[in-house]
Amino acid sequence: xxxxxxxxxxxxxxxxxxxxxxxxxxxxxxxxxxxxxxxxxxxxxxxxxxxxxxxxxxxxxxxxxxxxxxxxxxxxxxxxxxxxxxxxxxxxxxxxxxxxxxxxxxxxxxxxxxxxxxxxxxxxxxxxxxxxxxxxxxxxxxxxxxxxxxxxxxxxxxxxxxxxxxxxxxxxxxxxxxxxxxxxxxxxxxxxxxxxxxxxxxxxxxxxxxx
Numbered sequence: 001x002x003x004x005x006x007x008x009x010x011x012x013x014x015x016x017x018x019x020x021x022x023x024x025x026x027x028x029x030x031x032x033x034x035x036x037x038x039x040x041x042x043x044x045x046x047x048x049x050x051x052x053x054x055x056x057x058x059x060x061x062x063x064x065x066x067x068x069x070x071x072x073x074x075x076x077x078x079x080x081x082x083x084x085x086x087x088x089x090x091x092x093x094x095x096x097x098x099x100x101x102x103x104x105x106x107x108x109x110x111x112x113x114x115x116x117x118x119x120x121x122x123x124x125x126x127x128x129x130x131x132x133x134x135x136x137x138x139x140x141x142x143x144x145x146x147x148x149x150x151x152x153x154x155x156x157x158x159x160x161x162x163x164x165x166x167x168x169x170x171x172x173x174x175x176x177x178x179x180x181x182x183x184x185x186x187x188x189x190x191x192x193x194x195x196x197x198x199x200x201x202x203x204x205x206x207x208x209x210x211x
Contacts, residue, residue, distance in 0.1 A: 004106045005068050005085070007130050009163050009185030010037035011206045013193055014072075017054060018044050025061060027199045032065040034203035037186060038108070040088055043072040052081055059083035068108055078103050086110070086129070092122050110165075114146045117155055124160040131156065132188045135168020136178060139191070150182035157183050172202075175209035186210065 013036050015024055028039065039062050045051060055069070055077065062069045068085035071077050075087040079102060086108025093099060110130045113119040123131050133153055134145035145168055156164060166178065167188035175187065187206060196202035 004108055004129075005066070007037050007068070007108065007110075007163055007186075009165075010035070010210065011193075011203050012036065012038045012040065012132070012165055012186055012188040013203075014040045014042050014167075014188060014190040015058070015194060016042050016044050016190065017049065018046050019194065021054075021057075024194070025057070027194050027196075028058070029061055031193050031199040031203050032061065032067060034200045035207060036065070036067050036203065038068050038070055038086075040070040040072055040188075042190070043074055051077060055081050056083050070108060070110065075099055075103065078107065088112070088132070092119060096126060112145075113148075113152075113156070115148045115152050117152065117159065120156045120159050124162060128162065130163040130165060130185075131160070132165040132167050133184075134188075136166045137169025137174065139167075139169035150178065153182040153184055170206075172205040172209040175206070 013031055015028055041055065041058060059069050069083060070086040070088050071084050072088050073090050078084045078087060088110040090112050109128045110132060111119060111123050111128055112134050113131050114134055120131055133148045136148055153164060153166065163185040165186045165188045166184045170187045170189060171192060187210065189206065193199050193202050
């Protein structure tokens with residue numbers, strides 16, 4: 001993918017590489033047809049997985065729809081893979097300047113904020129491309145995240161103009177009520193789409209709720 005594709009808002013899909021591969025690719029292809037702003041490969045690999053080969057296969061599906069593929073935390077995988085477009089950090093990295101030097105090419109960068117606005121301030125000063133808040137609601141796939149209050153996201157909007165995503169228990173039904181409490185630009189979804197019988201229709205429901 002030439003240059004950096006800006007992520008402004010919308011539906012950001014996180015996929016679990018521990019899912020059976022053919023099923024994952026089928027569901028991902030359907031979700032991409034509905035329109036995604038980015039796809040992230042979650043750091044939940046099965047033992048003995050050839051990560052570079054797996055990334056290449058998932059990238060083929062994403063690139064067909066011109067959607068960037070982002071790796072969760074393992075930025076080192078970008079060093080030998082031309083198929084990755086960015087990295088998502090779970091927390092502020094200790095050596096971000098060194099990471100940029102080693103990657104040595106333009107890339108998308110995002111970070112999870114679990115309620116500490118210092119993360120937002122760091123992201124803004126380091127020109128990170130987006131912040132994702134985890135978790136807004138209880139969710140099995142966001143089990144390690146603390147619950148984030150809507151007031152925290154409101155404060156974050158006062159600190160930065162970068163895109164803000166919310167995650168953790170987000171459904172098409174609770175987006176509108178959450179939007180009444182706090183501003184955000186998009187939603188980061190795992191099971192809400194990948195466990196759906198019809199990922200295409202589910203993504204459309206998220207998109208309609210965001211509108």
